[in-house]
């Protein structure tokens with residue numbers, strides 16, 4: 232395997248820590264669409280600046296300081312194609328990324344139905360995408376402060392101090408109460424959340440925000456679909472890879488664990504020569520191409536300069552796409568090569584042949600020894616070519632800085648290796664200290680000594696339990712560990728049920744209203760990718776980041792949420808909405 236883009240040598244040398252990033256929604260194939268064909272609007276009370284259909288709105292920098300009169304423009308996009316007076320607003324939160332590339336897929340369904348448009352069609356609603364403060368394009372964004380060419384706010388933490396959970400939650404509230412989209416002037420007063428139900432949809436961090444909103448501003452957002460929402464902020468998120476480990480075949484998990492422990496012990500206690508030799512072997516495998524093609528020149532100086540953290544991240548390469556594709560589509564091929572000693576094509580009883588299977592059930596380290604397991608692991612690293620998958624995700628420079636600020640200051644999610652976990656597949660050299668050091672180096676002097684997770688967790692964390700909300704999760708989503716559907720030790724271990732709770736009534740505290748998609752991973756349901764040339768979405772080079780590996784979660788989640796809305800909407804506005812809806816949309820409710 233040659234180097235993946237996340238881990239170019241430059242970035243390994245400079246900042247070894249890979250940000251615990253939540254996903255982007257787009258695939259490589261899809262970003263070839265020209266987004267200027269999908270222009271936007273923004274929020275701005277007096278002076279609309281209409282730039283390619285994008286609307287801007289002036290929002291206060293600081294919602295909590297009446298003497299600070301500074302405002303900034305925040306971008307949003309709408310689709311009113313199905314809107315009829317009285318229909319709900321379906322608000323899709325773009326969260327921690329540039330919202331612009333999402334527009335084609337979520338508001339214009341460029342590659343299959345989206346949740347927000349499906350609901351707008353069904354209930355004659357207005358569909359919106361709202362960009363989060365401090366995110367966007369380099370030259371056109373929703374940042375209150377100017378950014379430099381790398382996307383970082385020029386004012387540093389003096390700017391980022393306005394990027395907080397509370398300021399960012401107040402933005403959509405302010406927006407909803409000042410929503411005056413051009414072209415829809417005659418509906419302006421009707422569209423106020425007092426008279427029109429605003430429904431929040433979001434996956435991952437936007438899902439957390441939607442859940443917070445139902446606790447914080449139920450008068451503004453009437454209902455929420457929160458997909459894959461890790462509502463429990465935590466500094467220590469060693470459980471991230473625990474989900475991936477659980478989804479692996481047992482022999483692969485066993486060998487991954489043995490190899491991780493082996494590497495850790497060599498790095499900690501090996502002689503210089505042993506450590507150098509391990510680094511060189513690993514670096515050579517990483518640089519190799521499929522077909523056993525070794526690089527003609529390995530620069531030993533480079534290999535020997537790898538830090539322990541660099542080595543630790545190389546070990547995780549086979550898991551790079553796990554959260555988007557899950558085990559079968561992104562890790563199994565690696566496991567097969569390792570467990571069969573690269574003899575995947577030999578016909579055995581495991582694949583319909585007659586010869587004894589090559590892979591042992593207990594794994595190589597136990598059946599043979601760790602030396603053999605390590606060599607098999609290296610062969611897997613050498614043979615799998617992630618290049619086709621790893622072509623850069625849509626470049627999003629603002630995201631790099633802004634999300635890092637957010638997790639360093641309030642959310643944590645440090646995905647460290649936990650040596651106490653008997654099944655750890657992540658090196659202990661990726662530690663809480665290494666994450667904190669990287670945060671401190673990036674924002675010197677601006678951060679608390681550790682992320683202050685009590686700020687977001689005041690909304691309930693794992694225990695969050697507002698009314699009118701549906702939580703959906705992938706069974707093996709690494710972020711499930713910190714979601715209300717978590718089954719980790721220490722979590723409330725709530726049960727997910729499909730019984731729709733009554734309007735404005737929270738379900739029992741030990742339950743969650745929602746759905747868990749079997750075998751699925753992170754945000755598998757906010758849209759359906761229909762691609763008939765690759766129905767199983769096995770071709771990672773065209774599916775790209777975060778695309779659904781199956782369309783079923785979308786349809787399952789949609790139908791449950793739609794059922795919930797049909798039950799909840801009639802109680803909006805003290806029951807007046809139900810009557811209006813019936814006359815407005817006869818036969819619909």
Ligand SMILES: *[C@@H]1O[C@H](CO)[C@@H](O)[C@H](O)[C@H]1NC(C)=O
Pocket residue numbers: 265266267268
């Ligand atoms: C995208 O569309 C805009 C406006 O139609 C056009 O000016 C621009 O050249 C297009 N970009 C590409 C890469 O096709």
Ligand SMILES: *[C@@H]1O[C@H](CO)[C@@H](O)[C@H](O)[C@H]1NC(C)=O
Pocket residue numbers: 296297298299300
């Ligand atoms: C509030 O804004 C005023 C005017 O910009 C500023 O002087 C003051 O320091 C701000 N207060 C706080 C607590 O940030």
Ligand SMILES: *[C@@H]1O[C@H](CO)[C@@H](O)[C@H](O)[C@H]1NC(C)=O
Pocket residue numbers: 298300301
């Ligand atoms: C904002 O506040 C400053 C100082 O408090 C004042 O000079 C300025 O005129 C105000 N701007 C607006 C648009 O109200």
Ligand SMILES: *[C@@H]1O[C@H](CO)[C@@H](O)[C@H](O)[C@H]1NC(C)=O
Pocket residue numbers: 495496497499500
């Ligand atoms: C290194 O050796 C020490 C002393 O024998 C032992 O306690 C420790 O667990 C070893 N570290 C690793 C990572 O194996």
Ligand SMILES: *[C@@H]1O[C@H](CO)[C@@H](O)[C@H](O)[C@H]1NC(C)=O
Pocket residue numbers: 522523524573610613614
């Ligand atoms: C894996 O098997 C392929 C096909 O037999 C072979 O070309 C390649 O050299 C092997 N790779 C390694 C690293 O042994």
Ligand SMILES: *[C@@H]1O[C@H](CO)[C@@H](O)[C@H](O)[C@H]1NC(C)=O
Pocket residue numbers: 530531532533
């Ligand atoms: C090896 O890499 C180092 C550091 O990148 C560089 O200075 C050196 O010139 C390289 N050596 C060779 C032979 O390419």
Ligand SMILES: *[C@@H]1O[C@H](CO)[C@@H](O)[C@H](O)[C@H]1NC(C)=O
Pocket residue numbers: 480481482483566567568570571581590591592593
């Ligand atoms: C062992 O590995 C092979 C190849 O990856 C796999 O097909 C098989 O299911 C695994 N067996 C167990 C018990 O994990």
Ligand SMILES: *[C@@H]1O[C@H](CO)[C@@H](O)[C@H](O)[C@H]1NC(C)=O
Pocket residue numbers: 599600602603
């Ligand atoms: C590990 O097992 C292999 C395969 O059985 C064997 O050839 C090798 O000598 C063993 N190595 C050690 C250190 O036991």
Ligand SMILES: *[C@@H]1O[C@H](CO)[C@@H](O)[C@H](O)[C@H]1NC(C)=O
Pocket residue numbers: 679683685686
């Ligand atoms: C964390 O935030 C809470 C709530 O804002 C605050 O009371 C507390 O002092 C903060 N803790 C630290 C260590 O900054």
Ligand SMILES: *[C@@H]1O[C@H](CO)[C@@H](O)[C@H](O)[C@H]1NC(C)=O
Pocket residue numbers: 718719720721724726
């Ligand atoms: C969670 O609950 C299930 C039954 O609902 C139980 O089997 C499991 O052991 C519990 N897990 C934890 C970590 O408490």
Ligand SMILES: *[C@@H]1O[C@H](CO)[C@@H](O)[C@H](O)[C@H]1NC(C)=O
Pocket residue numbers: 694696740
């Ligand atoms: C559910 O949890 C909330 C918040 O912790 C608490 O106020 C409420 O009493 C609980 N309800 C029941 C029925 O236990």
Ligand SMILES: *[C@@H]1O[C@H](CO)[C@@H](O)[C@H](O)[C@H]1NC(C)=O
Pocket residue numbers: 425426804805807
């Ligand atoms: C609903 O009832 C409350 C309490 O009577 C009232 O304050 C509120 O204005 C009513 N809302 C609507 C939309 O009629």
